Each structure stands twice: as C-alpha cells, then as structure tokens.
Amino acid sequence: MRQVSNLYKALSDQNRLRILMMLKDKPMCVCEIVNVLQLANSTVSKHLSILRNVDLIMDEKDGRWVNYRLAQSDESDLIDNVMSQLNSLFIGDETINKDRQAVREADRHQICAS
Amino acid sequence: MRQVSNLYKALSDQNRLRILMMLKDKPMCVCEIVNVLQLANSTVSKHLSILRNVDLIMDEKDGRWVNYRLAQSDESDLIDNVMSQLNSLFIGDETINKDRQAVREADRHQICAS
DNA sequence: TCTCCATTTCGTTATCTGGCGAAATATACA
DNA sequence: TGTATATTTCGCCAGATAACGAAATGGAGA
Numbered sequence: 001m002r003q004v005s006n007l008y009k010a011l012s013d014q015n016r017l018r019i020l021m022m023l024k025d026k027p028m029c030v031c032e033i034v035n036v037l038q039l040a041n042s043t044v045s046k047h048l049s050i051l052r053n054v055d056l057i058m059d060e061k062d063g064r065w066v067n068y069r070l071a072q073s074d075e076s077d078l079i080d081n082v083m084s085q086l087n088s089l090f091i092g093d094e095t096i097n098k099d100r101q102a103v104r105e106a107d108r109h110q111i112c113a114s
Numbered sequence: 115m116r117q118v119s120n121l122y123k124a125l126s127d128q129n130r131l132r133i134l135m136m137l138k139d140k141p142m143c144v145c146e147i148v149n150v151l152q153l154a155n156s157t158v159s160k161h162l163s164i165l166r167n168v169d170l171i172m173d174e175k176d177g178r179w180v181n182y183r184l185a186q187s188d189e190s191d192l193i194d195n196v197m198s199q200l201n202s203l204f205i206g207d208e209t210i211n212k213d214r215q216a217v218r219e220a221d222r223h224q225i226c227a228s
Numbered sequence: 229t230c231t232c233c234a235t236t237t238c239g240t241t242a243t244c245t246g247g248c249g250a251a252a253t254a255t256a257c258a
Numbered sequence: 259t260g261t262a263t264a265t266t267t268c269g270c271c272a273g274a275t276a277a278c279g280a281a282a283t284g285g286a287g288a
Contacts, residue, residue, distance in 0.1 A: 004204065014115055029235090039278090064234050
C-alpha cells in the first residue's frame with residue numbers, strides 16, 4: 001500500500017514528470033537536466049533520488065558524470081505501464097515538447113562546466 | 115501538465131487509493147466510507163472532492179445520501195487505464211482485501227445514523 | 229597529491245497537505 | 259414547521275514537501 005502511494009507521489013510533481021519524459025529520448029546527466037528545468041543542482045538531484053527509490057529510473061556512473069535512464073522493464077512491467085500512461089496523458093503537451101526539443105539540441109560538453 | 119500532476123497527486127494518498135478500490139465493487143455513500151476508513155466525515159468528504167476534481171469518480175444524489183461511484187469510461191479511457199493499473203499494483207494487498215470484505219458485509223442502514 | 233567539477237547531502241524556509249471539530253447546508257420525515 | 263441525519267465548508271494545526279545555497283563526497287586528470 002505504502003509502496004503504491006509512493007509511486008504516485010513520485011509521479012505527482014511536474015518537474016519529475018518532465019524528467020521522465022525527457023529520459024524517454026536518452027540517458028541524461030544531472031547537469032543536462034538542470035539546464036532544461038532551470039532548478040538548482042541539489043533540487044534536481046533530490047527529484048532523481050525520489051524517482052530512483054520507486055524504481056522508475058536507474059543511475060550509472062560514467063566518469064565524473066552520473067547518467068540517469070528509465071528503468072529496465074521487469075516482470076512487473078511497471079515502467080512500461082507508467083510510461084505508456086504518461087505518453088497518452090501528455091499528447092500535445094507544450095512543455096513536454098519543448099523539453100524534448102531542448103534535449104535533442106543540447107550538448108553535454110557545452111552545458112556542463114559553465 | 116498541471117492536470118496530469120493533479121491526477122497523480124489525487125492517487126498519491128493511501129486513503130484515496132482505498133476509496134477507489136472500494137468503489138470497484140459498488141457505489142457508496144460518505145458514511146459507509148467513513149465506517150471503513152475510520153476518518154472524520156469532513157476528511158472523507160474532502161478526499162472524495164479531490165477524486166471528483168480529477169474525474170476519477172462521480173457523485174449522484176439519492177435522498178439525503180450522496181452516492182459516489184467510479185467515473186464512466188469516456189473516450190480518453192482514463193479511468194479504465196488507472197483502475198487496471200491499480201488492480202495489478204494491489205494484487206494480494208491485505209488492506210485492500212480487508213476493505214473490500216468490509217464493504218461487502220456492510221449495510222448502509224445499520225452503519226449510518228449511529 | 230592537489231585541483232576541478234559533477235553530484236549528493238545537509239540545514240533552512242515557505243508552502244502544501246491531511247487531519248480534526250464546529251458550523252453551515254440540504255433533504256427526509258414527523 | 260421543526261427535528262434528525264448526511265454531507266460540505268471553514269478554520270486551525272502538525273507534519274510533509276519542494277526549493278535554495280553551502281558544505282561534503284568522489285572521480286579525473288595535472
């Protein structure tokens with residue numbers, strides 16, 4: 001019960017929803033996400049840990065970066081189910097479209113170390 | 115965007131999840147729900163208005179009672195999608211099973227006016 | 229080793245949320 | 259009309275949440 005409500009709590013924040021939809025395209029490091037959402041590093045890091053705690057995303061160390069990606073689908077199919085729900089809920093959403101455009105155009109090496 | 119996060123906010127409370135799962139079985143009035151959740155009338159009423167505001171449930175006046183039921187499925191299929199997600203997330207959940215048992219055994223006319 | 233930089237953790241603050249009881253509203257029935 | 263009952267609304271309080279900046283952590287490379 002607590003686990004289920006925590007899942008929906010994780011999904012109940014606009015910035016975390018934007019993060020999930022961005023990660024559909026490709027894995028991203030924290031500073032790339034900061035660049036899109038325009039929030040403090042610490043804030044984005046916390047959002048990511050909330051999403052990780054409910055198994056919606058995973059992290060992978062890559063040198064000094066940490067790449068975040070959508071979780072692998074497992075036997076519960078949780079992530080597939082959630083993402084297909086989000087896809088239909090966000091059809092035509094302006095914020096989501098702009099974010100994904102920004103992600104496509106961004107280059108990690110230009111954004112970070114600014 | 116706001117609409118989507120509000121949907122998940124509505125789903126992020128354990129008592130509201132319990133209400134949705136109870137309503138799968140049959141429409142219920144506020145005092146029946148109060149009887150199961152053991153919360154104040156005013157608290158349950160507020161939970162119901164939050165669920166109604168995101169179109170997950172509807173209300174129908176019936177004399178001095180107000181019956182709440184799951185929303186009708188519409189072209190967006192929101193309610194069907196959400197409820198099938200909840201069904202799989204709550205498989206084997208003790209609280210949910212007990213609630214639904216209590217609902218089956220309860221008689222509105224004995225519970226209300228106590 | 230030392231420095232740089234990405235990330236996380238910590239401490240603080242403003243706002244949101246869920247809970248309650250009391251008062252207001254609405255309907256049935258004597 | 260008056261009373262009883264179901265529900266909603268209001269005002270309040272305690273705890274949760276999202277935001278920030280500063281400090282701590284950890285890896286890369288000089």
